[in-house]
Amino acid sequence: xxxLFPPASNxxxxxxxxxxxxxxxxxxxxxxxISRAPYNxxxxxxxxxxxxxxxxxxxxxxGLDCQYCHTSVxxxxxxxxxxxxxxxxxxxxxxxxxxxxxxxxxSFQTGEPIKWNLVNSVPDFVYFDHSIHVKKGIGCTExxxxxxxxxxxxxxxxxxxxxxxxxxxxxEEFIRPKEEVMNPHYSHPKNHVEVGRKLVDEYGIKVEQLxxxxxxxx
Amino acid sequence: MRAPDRRYxxxxxxxxxxxxxxxxxxxxWRQPKLIAEHENAFFxxxxxxxxxxxxxxxxGALRENEAFYTGAVQGNLIEEPPVPINRETIxxxxxxxxxxxxxCHGSLGYGNGMIAQRGLAMRRTxxxxxxxxxxxxxxxxxxxxxxxxxxVMFSAAARVEPEDRWKIAVxxxxxxxxxxxxxxxxPAAEREKLGAHGAPPEAGSPPAGQTDLSGGSDRRGxxx
Numbered sequence: 001x002x003x004l005f006p007p008a009s010n011x012x013x014x015x016x017x018x019x020x021x022x023x024x025x026x027x028x029x030x031x032x033x034i035s036r037a038p039y040n041x042x043x044x045x046x047x048x049x050x051x052x053x054x055x056x057x058x059x060x061x062x063g064l065d066c067q068y069c070h071t072s073v074x075x076x077x078x079x080x081x082x083x084x085x086x087x088x089x090x091x092x093x094x095x096x097x098x099x100x101x102x103x104x105x106x107s108f109q110t111g112e113p114i115k116w117n118l119v120n121s122v123p124d125f126v127y128f129d130h131s132i133h134v135k136k137g138i139g140c141t142e143x144x145x146x147x148x149x150x151x152x153x154x155x156x157x158x159x160x161x162x163x164x165x166x167x168x169x170x171x172e173e174f175i176r177p178k179e180e181v182m183n184p185h186y187s188h189p190k191n192h193v194e195v196g197r198k199l200v201d202e203y204g205i206k207v208e209q210l211x212x213x214x215x216x217x218x
Numbered sequence: 219m220r221a222p223d224r225r226y227x228x229x230x231x232x233x234x235x236x237x238x239x240x241x242x243x244x245x246x247w248r249q250p251k252l253i254a255e256h257e258n259a260f261f262x263x264x265x266x267x268x269x270x271x272x273x274x275x276x277x278g279a280l281r282e283n284e285a286f287y288t289g290a291v292q293g294n295l296i297e298e299p300p301v302p303i304n305r306e307t308i309x310x311x312x313x314x315x316x317x318x319x320x321x322c323h324g325s326l327g328y329g330n331g332m333i334a335q336r337g338l339a340m341r342r343t344x345x346x347x348x349x350x351x352x353x354x355x356x357x358x359x360x361x362x363x364x365x366x367x368x369x370v371m372f373s374a375a376a377r378v379e380p381e382d383r384w385k386i387a388v389x390x391x392x393x394x395x396x397x398x399x400x401x402x403x404x405p406a407a408e409r410e411k412l413g414a415h416g417a418p419p420e421a422g423s424p425p426a427g428q429t430d431l432s433g434g435s436d437r438r439g440x441x442x
Contacts, residue, residue: 062332065317071377078254089372090322094337113265118256124249 036158046152047117050103059148059184066140066147066182073140077129081116084108119153120144126216134182136203137175138167141184148184168210172196175203287380289361296358301384311389314382318374323347327393342370347390348397360387 038044058064067073072080084107091101107114120143122128134140141147145156157163167174175196180186189195200207209215252258258266281287286300301307316325324331327347334344345352345368352359364383367373378386395403404412 062321062336064321067317068321068377081255083376085372085376089374090333090337092372093342093370094333112263113267115257123247124251124253125246 036160041158041160042155043158044154044156046150046154047119049117049152050114052100052152055147055150055153057151066184073130073134076131077127079130084114119155120159122159125218127218128216135178136205137178137181137199138171139176139181139183139186141186142167142174142176146184164216165211168215169207171205171207171210172200175199175205178203285358286384289358289365295356295362297356299357299361299384299388301381301388303388307385307388308392310382311385311387311392314378315386315389318378319386322371326397327390344371345369347394353394353398357387357391360390 034040059066066079069082069086070079071082072078084104087101087104088108091104095101103114106112133143143157143159145154147153147156172193173196176186176188177199252260252266254267256266257264260266261268283300285291285296289295319327320331322331322333322344323329323346324334324344329344329346331344347353361383363371364378364386365373365375365380374383401409401412
């Protein structure tokens, strides 16, 4: 009988067995690594903006409260981008000749909004609401990171569903006293889980409902 | 060995091909609906957020109460705030004052907030509440200034709700009293506690040796 398999077949069989197991595993790992990498999530990448607005200067150095500009954060789903009128409240007096602020002055004169580039967003099937989060003791920096240190604003967290769920499953690890919500310098105490459990009770947060689909999706 | 039937190969590969398609499915991520502050080609200016036509009044939002919404009745500023005066009102007023007013006017209202200190080229410094003129001004005046602005101060109406404007006005009264109080204003039982501190600072000027840090400071040094 004729030899069906030449001697090289042994090697080919071993290599293809190994690759057949390895390649899918590598592809899976690579895929998940890429989806979590800043390349995809845009985390830590400052975006170009029409005006190089510095939160670091306005919050850290001048001490403005988040709500000076983001006025609807307690009232509705959006924290609210300030209208040009808010900028000009100070910049009609300060830095009036700065070329960097030319787009702001132009917007004020023409009434045409400044087109900022979107830094943080969730897919359209997510119905996120700022007001309920700040009312229940979730601080700004919990999701937005150290905004008070950002020269140019960047996204600090991936905003994946898995990331949201960390807190929706265990809010006691992230919650803080309501008075500290707008404080960018707040840091959690050592016994924060213990304190957090009390706050979760006190604020009436029903943890068992927080992972219901309809909490975020309609 | 016989070559496998093409149909079987196709059947085996079809699910794989479907798998490849899943990556291109974004119609739920980007739905054809208006989202506040986002871009949208539907309107001429390309923005999803549109101003209502002039004169539009939302259902139930007709501002009939002249005193509450203008701070004046037929042009006369009102003397009594149309909000209850209690601890809650004052605390809310303090919080809103800290957010919207203190950056320029300072946490005590002497007109020396952080913006006033940093804005070296300001044509006019922010108002000082501790003058006879402003101490005697009806409270409706403060509501009116927050609502319509005054001098170089812009209107804060878009940022502060009417209810909060009144609470801020009440808190300004608190500040005025706190900086212009006489020993006789303190209940007799509490007076002794003040004894050691001597006379209150001269009215109308910030307490000696105190820099106003209300509107902020370089807080990087004191991060907790």
